[in-house]
Amino acid sequence: MARWSFLLCAAWIGALSVPVEGARADAPPAPVQVMVVGLFHLSNPGHDLHNMKVDDVLAPKRQAELGAITDALARFKPDKVAVEWPRDTVEERFPKYLAGTLPPSRNEVVQLGFRLARTAHAIGVYGIDADGDFPYEPVKAYADAHGLSSLLDAEGAKIDxxxxxxxxxxxxxxxxxxxxxxxxxxxxxxxxSFYRTALRMGSGNEQPGAELLAAWYRRNFLICANLVQLAKPGDRIVVFYGSGHAFLLRQCVSETPGFQLVEPNDYLPH
Incomplete structure (x- = not known):
């Protein structure tokens, strides 16, 4: 009798382990795919240390190029577009853009971000910018006072x-x-490499280079926090941001569990 009880119990346990047709173990959530597109300003306000000059992007030639770029990026099939504007600015202007009532703008947020969202029929555009300081003057002053100006000059020449x-x-x-x-x-x-060179600017309790990096990293972490918090599993997001932010935003995306970095050059037209 004990033998039959053992066999019946074993058979019952074995039956529980046989997968029922159509059932499966819980699958991991789909990754969030993020394409960080580093930009130069299309309408440059001249606020950066180094500024690129771009001719009128509202001219027909540049409009055709911008259309080709957003058509190519639309192949990624993004459902969200994140841009370097505050959230309330985007919420005010994007509906006007869709309605055709936004005044003509040369800004890259409009020319690339808004245009891609419309072309790709994305869910929406999200402003993820965050305020932050960039205390460069103390770094330069320290370099000038301690014979280190050549290091900053070399970095500047490389950027030029x-x-x-x-x-x-x-x-x-x-x-x-x-x-x-x-x-x-x-x-x-x-x-x-500029930011690593900046770490040479300082000694003891005077650390302007480290302070510059702390401020820069803080702003970029706030930006990436805004990005991470708007994302849902399976999202495909294109981020348009100034190229100076690309390194840290790419790093943040690459190191965040559940996120995958997508290379824009796999999509940008030749």
Whole structure:
């Protein structure tokens, strides 16, 4: 009798382990795919240390190029577009853009962010910008006072060379070629070297370089927090942001569980 009880119990347990047709174990949530598109200003306010000059993007030639760029990025099928504007500004202006009542704008948020969202029939555009300081003057003052100006000058010269090449590509090959250059991963990594050089500016309790980095990282973490908090599993998000932010935003996306970084140069037209 005990033997039969054992066999019946074993058979019952075995039956529980047989998968029922159509049933499956819980699948992990679909990853959030994020494409960070680093930009130069299409209508430059001149607020950066190094500023690129772009001719009138409302001219027919540039409008055709912008249309080709957003058509190509739409192949990614984004359902959300995140941009370098405050949330309330986007919430005010994007509905006007869709309604055709927004005044003409050369700003990259409108020309790329709004246009892509409309082209791709995205759920919406989200402003994820965050305020932050960039205390460069104490860094420069320390460098000047301690014979370290040549280090900053070398970094500035490197950025000027990069910008000159972007300017050449823009003039000779168009907007997409210049954007592809800006979004080359190796170039993005190289551009981050300025912040490591800034760490040399300081000694003891006087650390202007570290303070600059702390402020810069803080702003970018706030931006990435806004991005992470708007994302849902399975989302496909395109982020349009100034190229100076690309390194840290790409890092944040790559290191956040459940997120995948997508390369814009896999989509930007040649």
């Amino acid at each position: 060379r990069q910008m000159a090449e972007q300017q050449r590509l823009l003039a000779e090959q168009g907007l997409s070629a210049a954007l592809r250059r800006v979004n080359e991963p190796a170039l993005i990594d190289e551009g981050n």
